[in-house]
Amino acid sequence: MTTEKTIHASVFPPSPEFVAQANMQGEQTAQAFYDTSMRQGDSFWAELAKVIKFSKAPTKILDWQAPKASWFTGAELNVSENCLDKHLPHNASKTALIWEAEPKKGDEAILREVSYQELYEMTCQISNALKELGVKKGDRVLLYMPMVPEAIASMQACARIGAIHTVVFAGFSSQAIADRLQDSEAKCIITADGTYRKGNFLNLKSVVDDALDKAASKVENMLVFRRDAFQPCAIKDGRDHSWEFVEKQEKTCEAVQLDSEHPLFILYTSGTTGKPKGLYHTQAGYLLWAHWSTRWLFDIKDNDVYWCSADCGWITGHTYITYGPLSNGVTQLIYEGAPTHPSKDRFWEMIDRHKVNIFYTSPTAIRMFMGCGDALPAKHSLSTLRLLGTVGEPINPEAWLWFNKHIGHEKCPIVDTYWQTETGGVMISPFPGATATKPGSATHPLPGVDIDVVDIETGKSVGKNKKGALIIKKPWPSMARGIWGDPERFAKTYWKTSEVLDGVYLTGDMATIDEDGYVWIEGRMDDVLNISGHRIGTAEVESALITHPYIYEAAAAGVPDEVKGQAIVAFVELTDEAKVLVESGKLSVDTIKNEARETVGNEIGSFAKPREVRVAKALPKTRSGKIMRRLLRELAQNGVIKGDTTTLEDFSADSLSED
Numbered sequence: 001m002t003t004e005k006t007i008h009a010s011v012f013p014p015s016p017e018f019v020a021q022a023n024m025q026g027e028q029t030a031q032a033f034y035d036t037s038m039r040q041g042d043s044f045w046a047e048l049a050k051v052i053k054f055s056k057a058p059t060k061i062l063d064w065q066a067p068k069a070s071w072f073t074g075a076e077l078n079v080s081e082n083c084l085d086k087h088l089p090h091n092a093s094k095t096a097l098i099w100e101a102e103p104k105k106g107d108e109a110i111l112r113e114v115s116y117q118e119l120y121e122m123t124c125q126i127s128n129a130l131k132e133l134g135v136k137k138g139d140r141v142l143l144y145m146p147m148v149p150e151a152i153a154s155m156q157a158c159a160r161i162g163a164i165h166t167v168v169f170a171g172f173s174s175q176a177i178a179d180r181l182q183d184s185e186a187k188c189i190i191t192a193d194g195t196y197r198k199g200n201f202l203n204l205k206s207v208v209d210d211a212l213d214k215a216a217s218k219v220e221n222m223l224v225f226r227r228d229a230f231q232p233c234a235i236k237d238g239r240d241h242s243w244e245f246v247e248k249q250e251k252t253c254e255a256v257q258l259d260s261e262h263p264l265f266i267l268y269t270s271g272t273t274g275k276p277k278g279l280y281h282t283q284a285g286y287l288l289w290a291h292w293s294t295r296w297l298f299d300i301k302d303n304d305v306y307w308c309s310a311d312c313g314w315i316t317g318h319t320y321i322t323y324g325p326l327s328n329g330v331t332q333l334i335y336e337g338a339p340t341h342p343s344k345d346r347f348w349e350m351i352d353r354h355k356v357n358i359f360y361t362s363p364t365a366i367r368m369f370m371g372c373g374d375a376l377p378a379k380h381s382l383s384t385l386r387l388l389g390t391v392g393e394p395i396n397p398e399a400w401l402w403f404n405k406h407i408g409h410e411k412c413p414i415v416d417t418y419w420q421t422e423t424g425g426v427m428i429s430p431f432p433g434a435t436a437t438k439p440g441s442a443t444h445p446l447p448g449v450d451i452d453v454v455d456i457e458t459g460k461s462v463g464k465n466k467k468g469a470l471i472i473k474k475p476w477p478s479m480a481r482g483i484w485g486d487p488e489r490f491a492k493t494y495w496k497t498s499e500v501l502d503g504v505y506l507t508g509d510m511a512t513i514d515e516d517g518y519v520w521i522e523g524r525m526d527d528v529l530n531i532s533g534h535r536i537g538t539a540e541v542e543s544a545l546i547t548h549p550y551i552y553e554a555a556a557a558g559v560p561d562e563v564k565g566q567a568i569v570a571f572v573e574l575t576d577e578a579k580v581l582v583e584s585g586k587l588s589v590d591t592i593k594n595e596a597r598e599t600v601g602n603e604i605g606s607f608a609k610p611r612e613v614r615v616a617k618a619l620p621k622t623r624s625g626k627i628m629r630r631l632l633r634e635l636a637q638n639g640v641i642k643g644d645t646t647t648l649e650d651f652s653a654d655s656l657s658e659d
Contacts, residue, residue, distance in 0.1 A: 012404070013436040014413045018386070022433020023299050030434035037447035044448060045071075045477060049288055053082050055257045058284075062475065066503040067482075067495030069475045070261050071285035078255035079264060079287050080160035083326040084120040085255065092117040095331045097149050098305070098354060102196040102337025114149045116329070122150065124253035126157035126190075126223070129246045133221040135188050137162030137256060140266065142186040142219075143312075144168050144177060144208055146195030147336045150225050150243075151312050154190045155322050159264060162256040163188075166266040166278065169313025170195055170204055177211035179276045180268055184484060185218050192225040193233035198341045205233050260284035266484050267315055269421050278484035281424050285477030287323060289425040293446065293478075294324030297415050298358050299387055299432050307333040307351070308360040308391075315421040316391050319478075320360065324425075339365055345376040348407075352380045359407070360389035364553070364621065366399045371552030371575040377406045387432055389415040394521040396543040400439035418442040418521055420507065422494065424478030427451070428519050440543070441518040450474050451519070453511050459500030467522055467537075470511035471504045479505070510537055527629060529558040529566045531607055538568075538629065541610070544603035545570055548596050550578035550587075555619050555627045556610065557636040569636040570610040571619055572596060589615050 019025050024033070037044045042061035049058070049072060059074035087094065096119045101110035114122070135141060141163045145151035151167075158165035166184050168177055170192075180186075194203045205224060212219060222240045224233065235242065264286055266278040298306060306325055310316035325332050333354050339347050347369070351359060369377070388408050390400075395416055404410055413432035419425055427449050428442040435443050445451045452461055453468040462468035483490040497506045510522040523539030538556040545554035553573040561567035574582070574592070581587035593613040601609045620628040 011436045011438055012414075014433055015411060018411075018413060019433045021301075022431075024296060024431040024434045027434050027436065030431045034444070034447050038450065045288070048292055049284070051291060052077060052284060052288060053086060054284075058260065064475050067487075067491045069285075069479060069481065071282075071288075071475075071477050072260040075260040075284055076257040077260065077284055077287075078160065078257055079283055079323065080123060080156045081255040082287055082291075083156060083159075083323060084116060084123060087116045087329045088120060091329055092120075094329065096326065097152065098331065098333045099147075099149050100333065100335050100350065100354075102199070102335075102341060112149065119149065119153060119156075119326075121251040122153040123156040123160060124251050125246050125249040126150075126154050127160045127253040128249035129223060129241070130157060130163060130188065131161060131253075132249070133188060133223075133241070135161065135163050135221075137258070138164065138262075139188070140164045140166060140184045140186040141188045141190060142166050142168060142177070142181060142184065144170055144172075144189065144191045144204055145225065145312070146170050146192055146204065146227055147311055147334050148192070148195075148225070148227065149334070150192075152322050152326075152334070154223075155265070155312065155318075156326075160253060160255050162258050162262065164263045164266060164280070166268070167313050167318070168268070169311055170202075171197075171313075174207045174210035174214060177208060178215035178217070180278070181211060181215045181217040181219065183268075183276045183278055184266055187218055187220055189219055189222040190225070191222060192227045193231050194227055196227075196337055198338045201228060201231055203231070209234065209236075258283055261481070263481070265318065267318065267421055277486075277489075279421050279480040280482055280484050281478065282481050285479070286319075286424050287327060289476065289478030290319045290324035291327040293425045294320060294328050294330075296431060296446065297389065297417060297426060297429055298360070300325075300328050300330060301357075302329070304330060304357045305333060305355055305384075306330050306358040306360075307335075307354075307356045309335065309339070309347070309362070309365065310360075310391065315419075315424070319425050320391075339368070340372070344369075344372045345379060348377045348380040348382060351382055351385065355384040357384055358387045358389070359385060360391060362392040363390050363395035363399050364392065364627070366390070366395070366403050367546065367552050370399060370402050371573070373576060374406055382407060382409065385409075385412050387415070388412045389417060391417050391419075394418075394442070394523070394539060395440060396546050397439035398543075398546055404439075413437065416440075416442050418519070422480045422505075422507075423472075423476070424480060427472065427476075428521075438518055441514075441520050443518050445519070449476055453513050453519075454501075456498075456525070457500070459498075464513060464515050467510055467512050469525060470507045470509045470519075470521070471501065472507065473504050475505075529556075529568065531561075531564050531566050531568070536604065536608055540604060541568055541570065541600055541608060544600045544608075545572055545596055547603060548592070548599045550575055550581075550592055551596060553619060553627075555629055555632050557629060557632040559611070559633075559636045561611070567611040568608065569632075570596065570600075570613045571616045571632055572613060573616055573619060 054075050054077045056076035058072035063070040095113050096116045097114040099112040141158050191208045193205050194201050225243045261282045263280045266280045268276045268278045308320045415429050417426040418428040428445050430443040450473040456469040512520045523537035527538040541556040542554040551572045552575045555571045558566040596613045597609045620631045
């Protein structure tokens with residue numbers, strides 16, 4: 001089924017000053033480039049692939065038998081060599097990573113700069129350590145690391161020797177690690193004694209030890225990085241190896257040449273139930289798209305300082321920290337801790353101090369900063385910024401406009417990027433020097449990406465301004481090649497979902513394409529509610545709620561209703577200003593609730609008014625910023641959350657009880 005939607009949006013063209021220096025200049029140029037990609041097909045990808053250093057050239061660009069794809073068949077290469085070695089002849093001394101730890105703002109003792117030469121040497125030492133421990137091509141290595149340079153080097157080290165890394169976000173529970181150890185059959189672990197989060201030291205090593213007690217794993221060895229030598233760290237003789245074992249290794253290591261379809265990494269998607277779902281990506285196609293999409297989206301220049309605020313535990317940290325920027329020779333900032341510690345303007349202070357030019361973050365973080373008030377970013381110049389980006393979920397127009405005004409000072413293009421763990425890289429996004437943007441729209445597919453919005457029941461295009469299922473009609477280089485150990489599940493989940501959608505990729509997201517061809521992501525298909533015959537996405541309700549001046553974050557869930565079929569329960573978080581007014585008695589929570597319901601009615605229609613609005617202390621979010629809506633559905637329908645919440649940020653069941 002589809003529903004019609006009328007979209008009214010302001011258009012923000014890139015400034016003439018930005019266009020004049022952009023890598024992709026003008027809308028006509030971008031459209032011509034896209035048209036060329038559609039017309040040329042395989043030869044388009046072959047031309048782009050000239051940027052990759054192959055030790056053996058491909059014999060065929062694409063071999064496609066849905067759902068199995070083989071890109072650059074017959075080619076051999078090494079991804080780490082393409083990220084590090086190629087920069088050494090001319091840019092060895094260039095800074096690759098600027099690392100800042102959390103505990104004290106501006107403390108020089110917790111800042112490190114790592115050059116491309118130093119990152120190469122660190123990678124080689126970790127590679128040699130892994131080889132000495134018996135790790136071979138095809139073996140799986142699990143990483144459970146803080147955001148430190150050694151985490152990125154460890155990923156590169158696995159790529160260098162042909163081991164397959166699986167990074168688990170340093171915040172997941174021991175059970176989550178145990179599940180991933182068993183599914184991947186990892187042979188080795190790289191971890192750390194701990195990490196800092198909001199001023200507290202979190203003992204990561206003890207979590208890994210607990211996971212190994214729970215898992216029937218094949219782990220033989222563990223490398224342990226010391227983040228803080230003053231913290232206790234248990235070492236098990238014969239299995240655990242301190243970082244001194246790494247530092248004694250040679251600083252050179254020959255890069256193993258690998259088949260283009262040899263797996264590069266396995267990444268488990270968050271929020272799944274049942275058996276872990278480990279998507280795996282391979283070598284050449286993934287590297288190609290990581291390289292070019294980074295260059296296109298962020299208008300990369302040689303002297304840029306780029307900051308993606310994601311963690312390496314997520315796909316964003318893989319593609320747009322570890323592989324895309326490094327293959328482009330970018331200088332990037334990485335940060336260990338929380339965005340609001342020790343003060344709520346931590347990010348803005350860091351941008352000024354490090355002279356950041358490109359800032360890529362999540363809509364959830366932006367809404368959190370909105371809730372802290374406009375005065376905090378106003379304390380900082382932010383004058384070095386020239387480009388902004390958003391990732392992780394659709395950004396609501398109000399957050400987009402705030403980001404544009406208070407952080408970009410209305411001079412920085414915003415690239416609103418749509419993609420998934422499964423796609424490996426961005427699929428839909430503006431070209432910053434070419435695309436006029438609409439707040440809330442991811443705009444247009446990137447070159448080579450062929451999309452459509454279809455009726456899920458018939459597989460036919462729904463037309464303009466009608467909501468349907470977003471599909472990708474043909475393969476692309478960075479696509480996941482499968483679910484580790486479960487090819488049948490991969491086919492049924494993505495490429496062979498029904499007779500009418502056989503051989504096309506079903507994203508699982510709803511979308512609308514407006515009269516100008518702009519794509520609007522409307523939320524997950526399983527987040528679509530049916531209220532009195534009206535189909536509406538929870539994302540639409542949430543976006544309406546956030547327009548209320550005292551609400552900075554919202555999530556909606558459906559509950560059974562005898563009359564309407566389903567009704568909406570909304571959970572909201574209040575801005576700091578609203579909290580002060582409520583605590584002082586100048587504003588009542590009931591007033592906010594009633595106004596919130598009316599806001600949804602005015603923005604969407606009376607049928608969409610939430611049956612209930614709950615003011616929460618905190619919504620259940622992963623550390624990547626995604627709201628765990630399945631937990632809210634569970635709470636709204638059953639009155640209790642029984643699912644595992646240990647992977648979430650600052651959340652317990654009573655966070656959703658009102659003050």
